[in-house]
Amino acid sequence: MPDPIQRLADELGDAFTAEPSALQRARTDRSGWVSDSAPSGIVMARGIDDVQAALRIAAEHRMPVVPRGAATGLAGGAAAVHGELVVDVSGMDRILQIAPDDELAVVEPGVINADLDAALAPHGLWFAPDPASKDISTIGGNIATNAGGLLCAKYGVTREAVLGLKVVLAGGRVLRTGHRTVKGVTGYDLTSLFVGSEGTLGVIVEATVRTLPRPSGAPTTLVGFFSGVRQAAAASAAITAARLRPALCELLDAASLEAITAYLGEDGGLVHEPIGGGASGASLIVQFDDADAGARAAEAAALVRGAGGTVRLSSDVEEAERLLALRRAFHPALAAQGEVLIEDVAVPRSRLADMFEQIERIEREYEVRIPTVAHAADGNLHPNFVHRGPEVPDVIWRAAGDLFTTALRLGGTLTGEHGVGVLKRRWLREELGDDSYDLQREVKAVFDPFGILNPGKVFA
Amino acid sequence: MPDPIQRLADELGDAFTAEPSALQRARTDRSGWVSDSAPSGIVMARGIDDVQAALRIAAEHRMPVVPRGAATGLAGGAAAVHGELVVDVSGMDRILQIAPDDELAVVEPGVINADLDAALAPHGLWFAPDPASKDISTIGGNIATNAGGLLCAKYGVTREAVLGLKVVLAGGRVLRTGHRTVKGVTGYDLTSLFVGSEGTLGVIVEATVRTLPRPSGAPTTLVGFFSGVRQAAAASAAITAARLRPALCELLDAASLEAITAYLGEDGGLVHEPIGGGASGASLIVQFDDADAGARAAEAAALVRGAGGTVRLSSDVEEAERLLALRRAFHPALAAQGEVLIEDVAVPRSRLADMFEQIERIEREYEVRIPTVAHAADGNLHPNFVHRGPEVPDVIWRAAGDLFTTALRLGGTLTGEHGVGVLKRRWLREELGDDSYDLQREVKAVFDPFGILNPGKVFA
Numbered sequence: 001m002p003d004p005i006q007r008l009a010d011e012l013g014d015a016f017t018a019e020p021s022a023l024q025r026a027r028t029d030r031s032g033w034v035s036d037s038a039p040s041g042i043v044m045a046r047g048i049d050d051v052q053a054a055l056r057i058a059a060e061h062r063m064p065v066v067p068r069g070a071a072t073g074l075a076g077g078a079a080a081v082h083g084e085l086v087v088d089v090s091g092m093d094r095i096l097q098i099a100p101d102d103e104l105a106v107v108e109p110g111v112i113n114a115d116l117d118a119a120l121a122p123h124g125l126w127f128a129p130d131p132a133s134k135d136i137s138t139i140g141g142n143i144a145t146n147a148g149g150l151l152c153a154k155y156g157v158t159r160e161a162v163l164g165l166k167v168v169l170a171g172g173r174v175l176r177t178g179h180r181t182v183k184g185v186t187g188y189d190l191t192s193l194f195v196g197s198e199g200t201l202g203v204i205v206e207a208t209v210r211t212l213p214r215p216s217g218a219p220t221t222l223v224g225f226f227s228g229v230r231q232a233a234a235a236s237a238a239i240t241a242a243r244l245r246p247a248l249c250e251l252l253d254a255a256s257l258e259a260i261t262a263y264l265g266e267d268g269g270l271v272h273e274p275i276g277g278g279a280s281g282a283s284l285i286v287q288f289d290d291a292d293a294g295a296r297a298a299e300a301a302a303l304v305r306g307a308g309g310t311v312r313l314s315s316d317v318e319e320a321e322r323l324l325a326l327r328r329a330f331h332p333a334l335a336a337q338g339e340v341l342i343e344d345v346a347v348p349r350s351r352l353a354d355m356f357e358q359i360e361r362i363e364r365e366y367e368v369r370i371p372t373v374a375h376a377a378d379g380n381l382h383p384n385f386v387h388r389g390p391e392v393p394d395v396i397w398r399a400a401g402d403l404f405t406t407a408l409r410l411g412g413t414l415t416g417e418h419g420v421g422v423l424k425r426r427w428l429r430e431e432l433g434d435d436s437y438d439l440q441r442e443v444k445a446v447f448d449p450f451g452i453l454n455p456g457k458v459f460a
Numbered sequence: 461m462p463d464p465i466q467r468l469a470d471e472l473g474d475a476f477t478a479e480p481s482a483l484q485r486a487r488t489d490r491s492g493w494v495s496d497s498a499p500s501g502i503v504m505a506r507g508i509d510d511v512q513a514a515l516r517i518a519a520e521h522r523m524p525v526v527p528r529g530a531a532t533g534l535a536g537g538a539a540a541v542h543g544e545l546v547v548d549v550s551g552m553d554r555i556l557q558i559a560p561d562d563e564l565a566v567v568e569p570g571v572i573n574a575d576l577d578a579a580l581a582p583h584g585l586w587f588a589p590d591p592a593s594k595d596i597s598t599i600g601g602n603i604a605t606n607a608g609g610l611l612c613a614k615y616g617v618t619r620e621a622v623l624g625l626k627v628v629l630a631g632g633r634v635l636r637t638g639h640r641t642v643k644g645v646t647g648y649d650l651t652s653l654f655v656g657s658e659g660t661l662g663v664i665v666e667a668t669v670r671t672l673p674r675p676s677g678a679p680t681t682l683v684g685f686f687s688g689v690r691q692a693a694a695a696s697a698a699i700t701a702a703r704l705r706p707a708l709c710e711l712l713d714a715a716s717l718e719a720i721t722a723y724l725g726e727d728g729g730l731v732h733e734p735i736g737g738g739a740s741g742a743s744l745i746v747q748f749d750d751a752d753a754g755a756r757a758a759e760a761a762a763l764v765r766g767a768g769g770t771v772r773l774s775s776d777v778e779e780a781e782r783l784l785a786l787r788r789a790f791h792p793a794l795a796a797q798g799e800v801l802i803e804d805v806a807v808p809r810s811r812l813a814d815m816f817e818q819i820e821r822i823e824r825e826y827e828v829r830i831p832t833v834a835h836a837a838d839g840n841l842h843p844n845f846v847h848r849g850p851e852v853p854d855v856i857w858r859a860a861g862d863l864f865t866t867a868l869r870l871g872g873t874l875t876g877e878h879g880v881g882v883l884k885r886r887w888l889r890e891e892l893g894d895d896s897y898d899l900q901r902e903v904k905a906v907f908d909p910f911g912i913l914n915p916g917k918v919f920a
Contacts, residue, residue: 099808099810100701101697101700101701101808101809101810102808102809102810102839103700103809104808124703125703145645146645146649148643148645152642152643153642156616156620157642157643159649159652160616160620169895173895174895175895175896175899176893176896177896179806179872179873180808180871180872181806181807181808181838181839181840181871181872181873181876182612182613182617182806182809182838182839182840183608183612183617183806183835183838183839183840183873183876183877184806184873184875184876185605185606185608185656185873185875185876185877185878185879185880186873186874186875186880186884186888186891186892187880187888187892187896187897187900187918188653188656188657188900188903188904189606189619189649189652189653189655189656190896190899190900190903192619192649192652192653193648193649193652193653195649196645196648196649197648201648213703213704213705214703216703217752237561240561240563241560241561243584243585243673243674243676244673245673290750290751291750291751291752291755292677292751292752295751346639346641346642346643346644347641348559348561348562348564348640348641349561349562349563349642350559350561350562375643378641378642378643379562379641379642379643380641380642380643411640411641412639412640412641413639413641413643413644413645413646414646415644415645415646416641416643416644416645417643417645418645419645420645420646420647424646428646428647431646432646432647433636435629435633435634435635436635436636436637436647436650437647439635439650439906439907440647440648440650442906443648443650443653443903443906444648446899446902446903446906447899458647
């Protein structure tokens with residue numbers, strides 16, 4: 001048998017590349033994690049046939065396969081090493097069907113999240129999953145990681161938007177899962193099993209996704225300014241307790257506000273006044289999108305004041321965009337300061353203030369700064385570590401480890417929406433426990449008996 | 461080793477019974493399907509320990525186990541035969557925790573759906589899954605079948621309400637899945653794998669369920685009267701296309717209206733005027749529960765009239781209850797006429813009218829009456845066959861088979877919300893295809909290597 005690289009080049013022609021700069025790029029994703037070496041080849045799949053051929057040849061040679069899309073992942077899940085074959089589906093980017101009467105769309109995995117949403121808008125439809133990366137991340141990647149975002153407390157995570165999948169299995173067979181219907185209970189929910197499986201069970205080559213009617217009214221946006229995160233978290237909890245159901249509720253701590261202010265400038269066009277109370281300040285950005293958004297926002301404003309906050313309220317769409325731009329400026333603001341390790345713990349909503357308190361403890365104990373933003377309505381926090389140089393310093397890993405075990409102790413999880421990839425695999429067994437961990441590996445073996453689908457990811 | 465019955469009696473004491481009338485009851489559920497013989501024993505579990513002991517002893521003797529709750533299932537999934545051990549968890553009916561700040565509840569599997577909802581109401585919270593059986597069915601059973609209901613197009617099926625599970629596996633080990641958080645992507649989604657698995661992977665002994673804020677406004681209810689199902693289906697499609705997002709949208713065909721009228725009487729207190737247009741009539745019951753429910757209902761009323769219907773509109777809560785009572789009277793009305801086989805196909809919403817047309821064809825071809833109601837907004841139809849005597853006549857099975865293959869041909873599924881159980885297992889492979897069917901059996905084998913968990917259910 002000729003070597004696999006030769007066979008891939010022969011059978012896949014132009015779709016196969018071993019061009020060094022392309023191979024180098026495939027060592028990393030947006031997490032900043034870089035693998036030890038470059039993969040041995042890349043299939044730039046033009047369609048399902050290419051993916052099938054790649055997986056057939058790879059299986060025959062027991063060559064590991066790393067599925068890859070736009071590589072915007074934050075856990076190293078799409079990074080490959082020497083000996084591995086990257087199957088890049090970012091070029092499979094056609095919207096195959098929009099079925100307005102069925103409120104669904106059928107897409108190839110490389111379709112950019114925001115592009116699908118734009119294509120749905122003329123039909124009054126909406127693709128609700130909204131990871132912060134939605135302008136650059138693909139639907140396939142969103143599904144592979146069960147991506148979250150800002151709207152999940154009200155509108156659900158990516159899983160809720162996936163009706164069915166077409167997947168190429170190890171060896172090249174095509175599996176269809178799920179339905180074109182909202183309901184369907186024939187057999188096991190393999191669709192959900194693939195959602196969030198991070199490329200370890202198969203390569204997603206098509207998705208049937210559920211769409212929602214676009215919210216009709218103009219949203220009302222509220223920004224609360226507080227003296228500290230405890231007050232902001234209390235206001236968020238009060239809004240939850242009043243059952244006001246905001247579409248989003250973002251909490252920014254003092255270090256985050258400081259970074260954003262440094263990045264945008266206090267009079268940089270977006271910020272018309274200092275957005276926090278200085279080093280100990282915190283801010284809450286809340287948006288309501290129901291028909292009675294104004295009334296809900298007014299009620300929320302009273303709760304924000306009750307928690308000691310001051311309020312800016314707006315039902316102007318452009319003003320709302322400006323306020324949300326503050327939140328979106330967070331990651332660029334940190335990236336301007338150095339390399340960023342973005343963490344992603346989630347805790348039960350009621351433990352949000354406790355988690356912030358623990359983050360302050362970890363900052364003191366390890367003498368590191370941890371600017372943190374939170375999707376407050378669903379208890380998902382993104383504590384960030386900024387460092388210099390390509391290697392994450394050991395003290396940051398130790399602080400992150402403390403962060404993870406603390407989140408678990410508070411009843412939470414070590415990753416709310418970014419996935420395990422390589423960066424969190426060493427803590428996975430601790431969260432799942434031995435029984436679940438071992439069963440999950442057995443489930444993987446059903447789909448991947450030779451262990452060649454994204455090996456070393458998720459499971460250590 | 462003593463025989464398993466003796467061991468169960470010894471170890472479980474009062475929780476074990478082989479009392480003949482109890483064994484006889486366990487031969488059936490609400491589907492009307494009755495197994496050939498009675499099971500060999502029943503464990504009336506008082507807690508997790510009992511379930512663990514039962515599954516440990518059963519595994520040691522390779523004795524098949526049939527999990528059972530309130531036995532309101534409609535596919536024969538909880539019916540047992542000679543040689544099998546029933547593990548009845550209906551007595552495990554405690555609400556273990558309501559956490560209003562986290563908008564979740566932790567329940568034992570035997571908690572009645574409506575009881576949980578009632579307990580949540582004082583907190584402004586709501587358990588959204590609403591199978592028609594909610595007053596008598598258990599949360600555990602709802603989860604085991606991924607039960608649907610009237611509100612699913614807007615509020616999702618049971619799966620969307622389950623955050624995590626505690627499951628006793630074959631052999632007696634306890635597995636925890638999922639999270640207490642809204643988000644969480646550590647490893648595979650085993651929670652969703654258990655949802656809808658119909659007792660074939662383990663026995664659910666605890667569930668952490670997500671709750672929603674109760675809709676705040678008074679709903680507005682619309683009843684449309686049409687000359688036929690085509691017009692009613694067109695009105696439903698127009699309401700979907702206008703993105704009005706009703707909470708529920710129920711379609712009743714002429715035979716259904718006739719049965720309800722016969723049951724309630726035209727002046728029986730609930731019905732103040734004939735509710736249909738006679739033998740060829742059809743009705744649509746639509747409810748809006750957003751803050752602008754009245755405006756949405758008015759828009760829907762115009763669409764109903766545009767489709768040739770006449771409209772009754774009400775924002776009175778009691779009137780709404782009376783109108784919905786018509787729909788709820790459907791099953792009792794049929795049951796008053798004889799034995800009922802309730803079917804449960806789903807098709808893409810856009811094929812609803814086509815499916816009704818096919819049902820009329822099947823009625824003519826097999827010379828049977830098929831009164832049908834549909835959750836129109838999600839394309840889920842319940843065609844019903846009424847017959848005399850305990851055995852389903854062969855002609856009805858042939859008509860049902862035609863119904864299933866027709867639904868599949870229209871892009872649908874043979875069960876939207878009732879499950880496969882024993883009644884639909886012979887068609888499952890046709891819907892799933894060989895690859896998916898075989899993979900699902902391999903997944904089962906991971907959790908149930910001896911094949912003793914609800915054998916013969918789902919998979920033939």
